[in-house]
Amino acid sequence: MATQHSRSAARMMMAPAVVLLLGWMLVPLIMTLWFSFRRYLPLRGGDLGSAGFDNFVRFVTSSAFWPSVQTTLIMVGGVLVITIVLGVLLSLLLDQPMWGQGVVRILVIAPFFVMPTVSALVWKNMFMDPTNGLLAHLWQFFGAEPVAWLSSVPLTSIIMIVSWQWLPFATLILLTAVQSLDGEQLEASEMDGASPLARFFYIILPHLSRAITIVVLIQTIFLLSIFAEIFVTTGGAFGTRTLTYLIYQRVLESQNVGLGSAGGVYAIILANIVAIFLMRIVGKNLDK
Amino acid sequence: MARAVTSRRKAINTAAAWTVGLLIFFPILWTILTSFKTEAQAIADPPIFLGFDWTLENYRVVQERSDYMSFLWNSVIIAGGSTLLGVLIAVPAAWSMAFVPSKRTKDILLWMLSTKMLPAVGVLYPIYLICIELGLLDSRAALVVILMLINLPIIVWMLYTYFREIPGEILEASRMDGAGLKEEILHVLTPMAIPGIASTILLNFILAWNEAFWTLNLTAANAAPLTAFIASYSSPEGLFYAKLSAASTMAIAPILILGWFSQKQLVRGLTFGAVK
Numbered sequence: 001m002a003t004q005h006s007r008s009a010a011r012m013m014m015a016p017a018v019v020l021l022l023g024w025m026l027v028p029l030i031m032t033l034w035f036s037f038r039r040y041l042p043l044r045g046g047d048l049g050s051a052g053f054d055n056f057v058r059f060v061t062s063s064a065f066w067p068s069v070q071t072t073l074i075m076v077g078g079v080l081v082i083t084i085v086l087g088v089l090l091s092l093l094l095d096q097p098m099w100g101q102g103v104v105r106i107l108v109i110a111p112f113f114v115m116p117t118v119s120a121l122v123w124k125n126m127f128m129d130p131t132n133g134l135l136a137h138l139w140q141f142f143g144a145e146p147v148a149w150l151s152s153v154p155l156t157s158i159i160m161i162v163s164w165q166w167l168p169f170a171t172l173i174l175l176t177a178v179q180s181l182d183g184e185q186l187e188a189s190e191m192d193g194a195s196p197l198a199r200f201f202y203i204i205l206p207h208l209s210r211a212i213t214i215v216v217l218i219q220t221i222f223l224l225s226i227f228a229e230i231f232v233t234t235g236g237a238f239g240t241r242t243l244t245y246l247i248y249q250r251v252l253e254s255q256n257v258g259l260g261s262a263g264g265v266y267a268i269i270l271a272n273i274v275a276i277f278l279m280r281i282v283g284k285n286l287d288k
Numbered sequence: 289m290a291r292a293v294t295s296r297r298k299a300i301n302t303a304a305a306w307t308v309g310l311l312i313f314f315p316i317l318w319t320i321l322t323s324f325k326t327e328a329q330a331i332a333d334p335p336i337f338l339g340f341d342w343t344l345e346n347y348r349v350v351q352e353r354s355d356y357m358s359f360l361w362n363s364v365i366i367a368g369g370s371t372l373l374g375v376l377i378a379v380p381a382a383w384s385m386a387f388v389p390s391k392r393t394k395d396i397l398l399w400m401l402s403t404k405m406l407p408a409v410g411v412l413y414p415i416y417l418i419c420i421e422l423g424l425l426d427s428r429a430a431l432v433v434i435l436m437l438i439n440l441p442i443i444v445w446m447l448y449t450y451f452r453e454i455p456g457e458i459l460e461a462s463r464m465d466g467a468g469l470k471e472e473i474l475h476v477l478t479p480m481a482i483p484g485i486a487s488t489i490l491l492n493f494i495l496a497w498n499e500a501f502w503t504l505n506l507t508a509a510n511a512a513p514l515t516a517f518i519a520s521y522s523s524p525e526g527l528f529y530a531k532l533s534a535a536s537t538m539a540i541a542p543i544l545i546l547g548w549f550s551q552k553q554l555v556r557g558l559t560f561g562a563v564k
Contacts, residue, residue, distance in 0.1 A: 006388050007390070007467065009388075009469060010384035010385075010386070010387075010388035013380035013381060013383060013384040013391075014380070014381045014384050014385065014396070015375050016377050016380070016381070017378055017380075017381035017400070017440060018381070018396065018400075018493065020297040020377065020440065021400055021403050021435060021437065021440060021441070024437040025403045025406065025488075026414055027418075028368070028411035028414035028532040029406070029410075031411075031413075031417070032410055032411055032413070032414055034412070035413065036444075036521060047450055054495060060449070063548065090308065093301070093304060093305050093308065094305060095299050096298075096305070097296070097301060098298055098301040098305050100302065100306065101305075101560075103307060104305045104308075104309040105309075105358040105551070106548050106551070107309035107310060107313040108308070108309050108311060108312050108313070109547070109548075109554075110313050110316055110547070110553050111312060111315070111316065111547075112547070112554075113498070113540065113543050113544050113546075113547035114492060114498075114540050114543075114544075115497065115498040115500060115514065115515050115518065115539060116314065116498065116500040116515070116520040117500055117504075117516075117519045118319075118518050118539055119315070119534070120538045121518060121519075121521055121522060121532060122315055122318075122319050122532070122533075122536055123315065124522075125528075125529060125532060126318065126319065126322065126529055126532075126533070127315065132333075132529070134335060137333065137334060137335055143336075144324070146461075147559045163497065164312070164315070167312065168312075169554075169558065172551070172554060172555055173382075173555055173558075173559060176555050181441060198557060202366035210562045214559055218558065218559065221405055224407060225407045225408055225409060225501065226505060227409070227500065227501045227504070227516070228500035228501065229521070231504060231519065231522075232518075232519050232522040233522075244407065244409045247295045247409045247410070247412070248409055248412065251409075251412055251413045251506065252412065252413075252416070255398075257413050260412075260413060261413060263544060264407075264409060264410035264411065264412070264413075265410065267409060267410045268406060268407060268410040271405050271406070271407045271408075271410075272402075274401060274405075275405035277443075278405075279398050279401065279402060282397050282398065282401065283394065285344070
């Protein structure tokens with residue numbers, strides 16, 4: 001009796017969230033799908049009829065497509081490698097006994113809370129500027145020629161900025177995992193004469209593998225849609241145009257909505273492939 | 289025998305960790321320091337670290353010239369409004385999923401999470417068009433709703449993981465005492481759930497404050513929050529490092545402070561309970 005009552009009450013309580021998210025997912029998705037099959041040019045009269053699969057073919061055959069895929073892969077891959085390698089090392093360091101651990105943790109986490117437009121502009125102007133940037137001064141101090149970061153190595157520069165933003169996230173999650181490591185197992189292996197390197201590869205790294213997988217998946221989903229960092233630094237110039245940025249330019253800058261929407265459909269499919277793996281891990285955890 | 293930690297080793301750890309920590313924090317520190325310099329000192333060669341004439345001039349200039357307060361106000365309304373609205377909608381949903389789970393609860397949770405994976409750029413034009421049709425382009429209302437929707441899955445998940453930790457026996461006991469659904473929620477659950485709700489609000493306020501896709505693309509003069517205000521510094525005119533620093537410091541300071549309080553919840557919130 002009571003359960004029947006609370007069951008229907010429960011359904012009522014879930015309804016607003018479910019209905020809103022369903023609308024949020026379906027309405028724009030259906031519109032994007034619809035536009036992707038139309039010749040839709042808002043500045044030249046709007047919907048000019050069906051396009052069949054033209055937009056999908058044109059999007060992948062345009063000269064900008066493959067470079068943008070390549071840029072996306074380099075950017076996401078570069079940031080993942082940097083944040084995970086440094087994140088593992090940093091989390092092991094932060095797990096050691098030391099004075100002022102809490103303060104160091106706060107210092108390390110801070111970049112994650114800086115809004116993307118601020119970190120991109122601060123890095124662009126105050127660090128990477130070839131004449132007044134701090135890195136230029138540092139290079140000069142060591143007698144080297146200052147680097148024009150954002151024009152000569154733009155992709156590397158953006159990877160550096162984004163890695164700085166995401167290193168705290170990777171470190172924090174890996175640190176949580178490191179702290180759950182069984183200390184006795186480590187001690188036992190130490191007494192058995194295992195070298196630090198062997199302990200790292202045979203005990204610590206396997207223990208961290210699950211956390212690393214989660215960091216990779218979550219970061220990939222966020223990194224695939226990096227926008228502000230490109231928007232305020234290079235505006236997609238000098239080979240920094242990712243798939244996300246290319247779609248943005250097609251839709252809002254050149255107002256070719258049909259073509260941009262076809263690109264959007266590709267992006268959605270790509271994100272879903274990553275998402276499936278993440279959902280599996282998260283779903284397994286729910287059963288516990 | 290426990291591994292003895294010699295104080296020598298502890299000293300080395302401390303030195304290494306502080307060096308790395310300060311290095312990572314340095315860009316933020318440098319921005320804060322530069323905000324107190326004059327424009328000439330900000331680009332001095334060699335750079336001045338501390339020995340400059342501290343001034344509040346940049347803060348005054350930024351506030352006067354750019355109507356900083358209206359951007360700040362937009363950020364507060366958009367981040368605060370979307371978070372509160374999201375929590376109001378998510379609390380009942382998470383409550384029912386945690387305490388009256390059914391066979392479909394897990395599927396619904398995972399489906400909600402999957403809506404978070406939808407790349408924003410894939411639905412940029414439809415949302416843009418809907419905003420135009422409804423006359424909501426460059427309005428705070430549109431951003432409150434959109435940011436609420438993109439963060440709703442995280443809010444539901446965080447609340448769900450917190451609510452699940454509330455022992456079910458307490459609910460049963462209160463039911464036996466004849467408490468109705470209303471009393472159960474108001475007097476038994478709410479006090480126990482408040483810490484979880486508070487950290488959920490904190491983390492989502494931060495995420496909404498820093499959101500920089502929709503806020504950049506759907507606002508112009510009226511509804512632009514601080515993310516867009518800072519982006520307007522991307523085409524510099526003349527000397528502007530000190531002013532950029534002052535504007536940046538004002539935009540990130542409140543969130544840095546809130547963020548330090550929420551660092552423990554960050555892991556839970558952003559990994560959807562997969563890492564605790």
